[in-house]
Amino acid sequence: MEHVFYDDNYVNENLWKEGKQRMFNCTDFHGNLFTCRCRESAFIYALTSAAVAHSVARACAEGSIYTCTCDYNLKQPDGKDWEWGGCSDNAKFGHKFSRKFVDVIEKGRDFRYMMNLHNNEAGRRHVTTEMKQECKCHGMSGSCTIKTCWMRLPLFRTVGDLLKDRFDGASRVLPGRRRRRKFTLLPANTNHKPPGKKDLVYFEDSPNFCEKDTSIGFTGTKGRECNATSLGIDGCDLMCCGRGYKSESYTVRERCSCTFHWCCQVKCKVCTRTKIRHTCL
Amino acid sequence: MAGVVLETLSWKKLIALGILLLLLLLSFFLIGGLVAPNPSNVMVVLGTKCLRKGSHMQEEWFIPFGGNEKCDSINSVDEDRVYDEGISANQIVFSFWLPYMRDGKQLDFSRWQQMLLTVMQLDIQYDPKFPMVKGNQYNCSLLAFFELGSLHYDYYLINVRVPVEPYKGINMEIGSLMDIWVIGIHQNGGFTKVWVSIKTAMFPIVLAVLIWFWRRIMMLTRPPNLLERTLFSLGIAMSLLNLPLEWLTLAVDMPFMLMINDIRQGIFYAMLLCFWIIFAGEHIMDQVERNRLKHYWKHLAAVIFGCSCLFIFELSERGVRLTNPFFSIWITDVGTKLALSFIILAGIAACSYFLFLCYMIFQVFRNISAKRTTLPSMSSARRKFYLGVIYRFKFLMISTLFCAALTVCFFIISQLNEGQWKFMDQDLNLEYTSAFFTGVFGMWNVYVIGLLCMYAPSHKNKPMETDETSNEEEVQLTHLPSETSSVQAFAAKAAAD
Numbered sequence: 001m002e003h004v005f006y007d008d009n010y011v012n013e014n015l016w017k018e019g020k021q022r023m024f025n026c027t028d029f030h031g032n033l034f035t036c037r038c039r040e041s042a043f044i045y046a047l048t049s050a051a052v053a054h055s056v057a058r059a060c061a062e063g064s065i066y067t068c069t070c071d072y073n074l075k076q077p078d079g080k081d082w083e084w085g086g087c088s089d090n091a092k093f094g095h096k097f098s099r100k101f102v103d104v105i106e107k108g109r110d111f112r113y114m115m116n117l118h119n120n121e122a123g124r125r126h127v128t129t130e131m132k133q134e135c136k137c138h139g140m141s142g143s144c145t146i147k148t149c150w151m152r153l154p155l156f157r158t159v160g161d162l163l164k165d166r167f168d169g170a171s172r173v174l175p176g177r178r179r180r181r182k183f184t185l186l187p188a189n190t191n192h193k194p195p196g197k198k199d200l201v202y203f204e205d206s207p208n209f210c211e212k213d214t215s216i217g218f219t220g221t222k223g224r225e226c227n228a229t230s231l232g233i234d235g236c237d238l239m240c241c242g243r244g245y246k247s248e249s250y251t252v253r254e255r256c257s258c259t260f261h262w263c264c265q266v267k268c269k270v271c272t273r274t275k276i277r278h279t280c281l
Numbered sequence: 282m283a284g285v286v287l288e289t290l291s292w293k294k295l296i297a298l299g300i301l302l303l304l305l306l307l308s309f310f311l312i313g314g315l316v317a318p319n320p321s322n323v324m325v326v327l328g329t330k331c332l333r334k335g336s337h338m339q340e341e342w343f344i345p346f347g348g349n350e351k352c353d354s355i356n357s358v359d360e361d362r363v364y365d366e367g368i369s370a371n372q373i374v375f376s377f378w379l380p381y382m383r384d385g386k387q388l389d390f391s392r393w394q395q396m397l398l399t400v401m402q403l404d405i406q407y408d409p410k411f412p413m414v415k416g417n418q419y420n421c422s423l424l425a426f427f428e429l430g431s432l433h434y435d436y437y438l439i440n441v442r443v444p445v446e447p448y449k450g451i452n453m454e455i456g457s458l459m460d461i462w463v464i465g466i467h468q469n470g471g472f473t474k475v476w477v478s479i480k481t482a483m484f485p486i487v488l489a490v491l492i493w494f495w496r497r498i499m500m501l502t503r504p505p506n507l508l509e510r511t512l513f514s515l516g517i518a519m520s521l522l523n524l525p526l527e528w529l530t531l532a533v534d535m536p537f538m539l540m541i542n543d544i545r546q547g548i549f550y551a552m553l554l555c556f557w558i559i560f561a562g563e564h565i566m567d568q569v570e571r572n573r574l575k576h577y578w579k580h581l582a583a584v585i586f587g588c589s590c591l592f593i594f595e596l597s598e599r600g601v602r603l604t605n606p607f608f609s610i611w612i613t614d615v616g617t618k619l620a621l622s623f624i625i626l627a628g629i630a631a632c633s634y635f636l637f638l639c640y641m642i643f644q645v646f647r648n649i650s651a652k653r654t655t656l657p658s659m660s661s662a663r664r665k666f667y668l669g670v671i672y673r674f675k676f677l678m679i680s681t682l683f684c685a686a687l688t689v690c691f692f693i694i695s696q697l698n699e700g701q702w703k704f705m706d707q708d709l710n711l712e713y714t715s716a717f718f719t720g721v722f723g724m725w726n727v728y729v730i731g732l733l734c735m736y737a738p739s740h741k742n743k744p745m746e747t748d749e750t751s752n753e754e755e756v757q758l759t760h761l762p763s764e765t766s767s768v769q770a771f772a773a774k775a776a777a778d
Contacts, residue, residue, distance in 0.1 A: 083393055148466045
């Protein structure tokens with residue numbers, strides 16, 4: 001399962017991007033947030049399943065993993081092979097794989113599992129709805145009597161951004177009536193409409209993330225870097241929960257005034273700069 | 282034209298033949314919809330970014346996967362290694378191997394898959410210098426890559442380099458190229474098998490009917506008239522289209538197959554258009570003796586002009602690709618203008634053709650309404666005969682319109698169906714596009730067979746030719762079929778309205 005390991009980096013990288021500006025910092029959690037039923041865990045579930053679907057689809061296209069199946073287009077009892085009907089789309093395979101691989105952990109009949117499955121599906125749905133259809137005509141003399149279409153995979157960053165928006169608008173739900181082993185998800189606020197397929201849902205309010213919380217393995221915001229000038233959540237006032245912050249200056253050597261051609265021929269100077277770092281007390 | 286089979290055929294036989302042909306038509310649609318897979322399939326391959334180590338002059342191929350043959354690759358152009366080792370754009374080779382790997386096995390192309398055409402899609406990262414509305418990536422349009430008219434080999438390896446030439450200014454301002462995707466479209470082997478089977482089955486049938494038709498004509502004492510010759514040519518064009526040349530591609534490399542198929546199809550449709558014009562013209566009931574090709578020169582010139590425009594376009598697009606598969610007429614400005622002008626000229630020719638055809642049908646209709654007034658003055662037996670003939674003509678003409686309507690309907694359905702991308706597999710898999718192709722192909726076969734059978738000269742003597750020999754009567758008789766067909770055309774028009 002090398003590609004899933006690769007996924008892990010994928011997710012971490014994104015979580016880090018999102019979490020850097022928030023109270024919760026994903027590198028602080030070491031996986032324990034999965035056990036919480038809060039808004040943050042909903043985001044992690046959705047992002048993970050989306051990342052699996054996306055990266056497996058991408059890896060299949062690159063041919064870098066061996067587990068991709070052909071998943072023949074045509075349901076034929078015999079003669080079902082690549083020569084007959086070709087292989088199905090990578091994106092379809094990634095979606096199916098994510099469904100099998102990520103959802104398999106959620107086996108219980110508990111309300112929590114229902115919620116996790118919902119969030120997983122929401123994550124995958126963002127991948128599929130962000131795909132764009134492209135077509136090519138290749139009929140007689142290149143006319144459109146035959147048109148073949150395929151789906152263009154979105155950048156994962158786009159999916160991550162959308163999920164972040166869903167994270168901000170996630171709704172708290174309560175278990176509703178039980179229908180055939182499944183709970184319906186009812187919004188906690190009765191004025192809200194029930195959550196849609198792409199909405200993230202959570203059950204418990206988030207811990208305030210100010211203090212250390214061993215139950216979820218959170219180390220608190222002590223020592224976190226913050227932005228002194230920002231009034232938002234990444235600003236020192238909110239991030240440090242009013243405990244104050246200390247400022248220190250440090251010097252750093254980094255690449256600067258870089259110029260590059262189309263990809264990677266980067267010509268940089270190395271500059272020495274003095275920066276100020278604020279950390280929460 | 283005196284005494285075609287249609288006029289002397291009994292009702293029972295006519296209905297039986299009609300039902301037989303309809304069943305044949307239905308089976309074509311069903312074969313396409315249920316047995317054949319989608320006509321073509323797509324393969325999206327992401328390029329592996331290989332690193333070239335040697336000197337730039339060295340000819341070298343990079344293989345994206347495999348054991349020790351696999352090239353040294355990077356995952357992303359902004360990973361640390363690129364900065365640490367100072368890898369330049371000139372060292373990166375995008376490597377593609379078609380077809381890709383599935384189920385842990387290397388797939389290989391089958392010759393049944395006939396053709397491969399590819400499109401390139403570039404992922405260019407956002408650069409603050411070139412702002413855009415939304416998103417993280419530019420929405421780059423697709424680039425036509427190459428087109429192969431035959432899939433003779435099992436594998437195809439593609440290496441793409443985007444070298445930077447600072448002094449010539451090549452590839453300098455294209456943004457940060459993150460990935461190249463190659464989308465390969467190939468025909469499905471299953472579809473080719475079904476398609477070739479249909480052709481192999483229909484070729485001898487149409488040929489047999491054609492031979493029977495020509496023998497009937499040869500048995501006559503008079504030379505064949507224009508309509509019969511046109512019909513015979515239509516049969517030949519149909520047989521040409523039916524000729525299952527695809528069998529040869531399994532053994533021989535035939536990159537010109539795509540072009541040959543286009544040309545065969547073009548010849549058939551041109552012949553069909555000519556047939557309609559001549560058919561309508563031969564049934565105008567005025568006193569002009571046509572029966573010669575030169576009376577139709579205006580109409581035929583429109584067809585020939587339009588077709589030769591399309592033929593030149595075909596030669597300059599698919600013809601040039603025989604020597605250079607990467608060529609496309611659309612990439613240069615001059616080429617685009619040239620291609621567009623040919624297509625527009627062909628369009629003008631098509632429009633003038635349809636104006637001619639409509640005018641001719643209008644003429645037939647006008648003459649018929651004039652002749653119709655004389656119909657009640659005829660004897661009752663004769664009128665009965667006339668009405669019967671009218672009805673049979675109606676049958677044939679309705680089937681023509683039915684064919685045309687069916688083509689249009691199925692085309693629209695298959696286009697709509699193609700437009701919606703089904704994400705999940707459905708239980709009932711009806712392939713509309715395949716059904717459209719086999720159905721329309723079978724339909725024109727059935728149509729030509731029907732025409733050849735109905736319009737072959739009959740052996741039976743017509744009852745009214747026994748006693749009356751006056752000159753006036755003969756003139757009326759020679760125009761008999763046209764009268765009926767125009768009545769029919771009118772009926773069809775009314776129905777369409």
